[in-house]
Amino acid sequence: MPPETRSTVPVTEPDDIAIDATSSTPDAGTVPDEGAANHAPRTGRIQVPTPSVVRARERGRIAAQNPVVLRTEMLTKTFGSLVAAGEVSMAVHAGSFTGVVGPNGAGKTTTLSMISGLLRPTSGRVTVGDVDVWTDGPAAKRLIGTLPDRLRLFDRLTGAQLLYYAGVLEGVEESVLAERSVELAEAFGLESALGRLVSDYSAGMQKKIALACSMIHAPEVLVLDEPFEAIDPVSASNVTEILEKYVAGGGSVIMSSHSLDLIQRVCDHVTIIVDGRVIAQGTVDDVRDGISLEERFIRLTGRDDSKKGLEWLHGSSDSA
């Protein structure tokens, strides 16, 4: 154990007391000494006591008993000889907050796009409830709310127009649309920006209006690709809160991220994808199995940052 924690030891010392005081209750099942020394500093000093983690752990245990609302079976996508996603099978339980993690280019976006009906799989099946996304698209898509990564919005509309547009396309009754638009804008802190063109929004605000659009039809499952990218920390906790409430109300979220801290903090279930394949999935506690998610991840992928290389970059410059 000591060799692995060597880089974090100098940082953790001042925090040890605080962590001991707070993290003993949520992680009763974990071994006390490593819970304190290893995973806690990664989640940040101030956030450690946030109840998000507690709720996520609690929710994980309950949600695992719930019926499966979204299921992928042997979902495969190949681009020529490149396998972007290979036989991805996973299940999202009702009322759960599932994270999909993996290194860059692991196939997270590919998988989520296939789930939300934006990318046709080479083979495999996606079902929401009992509806197959790829044979009964319109019905399934009513149940899914989508936030793709790196795809543009109709950004020459104003925020209010975009929300209305998304709502009508998703089949929301006009009578409830006005109320929902206003409430979503308030929840995401976009009230004052509704009259402006979306193209004038900052990256974070565009992310938030896109999130609002994906929720406007009150879907059963939210498929979010990198929802927290470019969002400032205050808004991020705000968005987390909205998503947690949504999940508490029986909805399910599946989101991708490459931030393991975030996944560990807000998600109750996690799926780890590497090179297009699922290498671990289950509740966060099961997957991390007593150590921090990041370390589990490094162990599973067999990657380590302390590899050799790039020596020419360190220390001296060529001109010296």
Add this chain to the structure above:
Amino acid sequence: MVARLFRLRIALLGGGFRGSFGRGLRATVTLLLLAAAAVALALLPQLLVTDAADRIIVDTVVGGVLLAGILVVPFFENRRLLDSRQFVQFPTTPGKIAVSLLVTSVVTWPFLLLVIWLAALAVLRTEWHEPAWAAPLGLVLVALVALTGVRVTSGLSRLIAGGRHEGLIRSIGVLLAIAFLPVAVFALTTSLTDGVEGLTETARVLSWTPVGAPFTGIGLAAADPSAAALRFGIAAVSAALLFGLWVLIATVANQRIDRPLDPAVARRGLGWFERFASTPAQVIAARQLTYWARDPRYRVALFAIPFAPIVMLVALWIAGVDPHVLALVPLPVILLLLGWSQHNDVAMDSTAIWMHVASGTRGRADRTGRLAPVLMIGIPLALFGSSVTVTVLGDWRVLPAVIGLNVGVLLAASASSSVFSVLMPYPTTRPGDSPFVQPQWSGSGSGLAQTLSIIIALVLSIPVAWVSISAIIEVGFADNMIALLFSLGYGAVVLGLGILIGGWIFDRSGPELIAVTQVFD
């Protein structure tokens, strides 16, 4: 009820004169001018046409057109008319309200002006004095047709459109008036220069319609009483039918209410979205219109379109084609290009096509919505332009065929675009880029898609062009109407098929469309 409404009508008569002195003066002068115009309208044929037989033809045409105008205008503009719904709370039956409204509308300024015109006619036309019963009977019938007709058209308009679309209906009326203004002016000038002969055919047709029959009847009364009785019969039966229809409309209108407009309606204050209902096809249409207004790429395309026919005209003119025939060329070419300009719209407007796919929007709705700007520019342009074309051609009888040709070509080209924009999208300037920037994506396909889509548009236009042009060459009323109806029907069917096929392709290949547009986005 009648007495009550009568008092109201009297009060309304004076309404225009109340208020400031200037306002009263203005109302007085306007009314005097209008009354003078009514008398002049009766007097002018008397002065211009000396022969009594010719004069009845002129009177039939003038009276028929005026009466037709009186019947049509209230459909588009009826704000000043009392409405049967305004009296729905009175303790009486809808039928009684309808009858009272009809009876008391004799004391309104428009009707009084009509009476002035009719009275002037009765006095001035000495030749009508012969069988003494004919002129009074005929003119009373004119008044009855006018009274009931105005009620029916305004009532229908309110029943169909309601208060909600009143503005829309009025704008359509103004648009139509503008579109047909050139033809009207042209018809007037030709009839003035050609003399009475040019009007004979029109008068003959009008004499069998409720609007022209009473005038013809008066003219025929001395020579052929039975023919006159037939014409009076047409007018009388029409007036009776219109009366029955009005009572029916008033009853229906008073017994149903519109769905109340939600005060918190979601589309309030959202620009174009406000003018369209909340269905997928219509919001896509509204978004397209918003984009056309906000994106310079579309404007550049629009400005470029009129140059193509200019080049063609110069070439044809140098080649020595008859200038009259040349007048027919520019508009169909412009409309063909306008419809065809949408053949790559999926790539042109690719920003968030994923939203349509992810929400499971039907391809049909996507296709229909995307056509909105082209049709909203194209159809008024086709109507107005046809009217100008006919004026330049110098023969207004071919107007139906020319309208058919133009609208048909527009619809056929739009149909081709609907299919090709999902079948073979190719890279174009990206949304938000300068319209003069070329896409940074090299590949074949753009040439092929452009060529195929324009060829298909041309091939689809052939039947329309064939039928319309033969009707234009061999001028005949029936042929022209057939050309118009055929072109509209054919265009609608082809466009419907284009939307269905395009929508079907969209439904099947949504993800592929996202992939293709992402390559060059």
